[in-house]
Amino acid sequence: MSTIRVVHGSCADQNVDAVVNAANKFLAAGGGICGVIFRKAGAEELAEACAEHATPLRDGEAVITPAFRLRNARYIIHAVGPNFSITPDAFRELFDAYYNSLVILMENGLHSISFPLISAGIFGGHLAHAAAESAKQCYDAYQAFVKAYPDYTVDVCLCAFSDDEYEEVRHVCMNLS
Numbered sequence: 111m112s113t114i115r116v117v118h119g120s121c122a123d124q125n126v127d128a129v130v131n132a133a134n135k136f137l138a139a140g141g142g143i144c145g146v147i148f149r150k151a152g153a154e155e156l157a158e159a160c161a162e163h164a165t166p167l168r169d170g171e172a173v174i175t176p177a178f179r180l181r182n183a184r185y186i187i188h189a190v191g192p193n194f195s196i197t198p199d200a201f202r203e204l205f206d207a208y209y210n211s212l213v214i215l216m217e218n219g220l221h222s223i224s225f226p227l228i229s230a231g232i233f234g235g236h237l238a239h240a241a242a243e244s245a246k247q248c249y250d251a252y253q254a255f256v257k258a259y260p261d262y263t264v265d266v267c268l269c270a271f272s273d274d275e276y277e278e279v280r281h282v283c284m285n286l287s
Contacts, residue, residue: 112256114249114266116283117224118276121269122146125182127220128174130211132228133188135166137173143226143271147186152179160188169197170206174214185220187211191228191244194235201247204229208251216262224267227275241275242282249283 121129121143131147134140137160139148148156159175167173169192177183189207192200207228215223227244234240248268255264268283270276 112264114252116279117267117269119269120271121224121226122150124224124267126222126224128185128187128215128223129183130225131186131188132226133190135190137163137165137188142231150180151177169200169203170210172210172214174218187214189228191233193233194229194237198235204247205251208248209255212255212264221263222265224269226269241278245279245282
């Protein structure tokens, strides 16, 4: 049976098959969770693996690399979320970033995944409740995935790092269940 849960913490610290990186379209090391994942995995090795993918990626696309030195996961799925400062109505692309990550998970025979709140930080732009919107799109993508692939079991961990994000996401997810 597939599950989705909210965790107060970093997606980079969860014991899962794949950790999701909130990636930029060039798959370059960045700030926030992207920087954390690059440091933990080994920036040089991860950059080399990312360079093997054709970039720039479009908003909503995702690719997979090994996790290298990241001890709690075997793979990193790099999902490109939209920048709401540039495209303020890119909700479909945010949904796609989550959904496509789940498809890549399945295509690689993996079952557990930890997500950050994609496009909830600097890419949240002027969204009043970026963490809540990200959580809603994650939940909707999860629901669509389990409906499309009812025989494939996934364990989704949606991670909210700050106290404020966690409270916002927990509240949203309670209302979606």
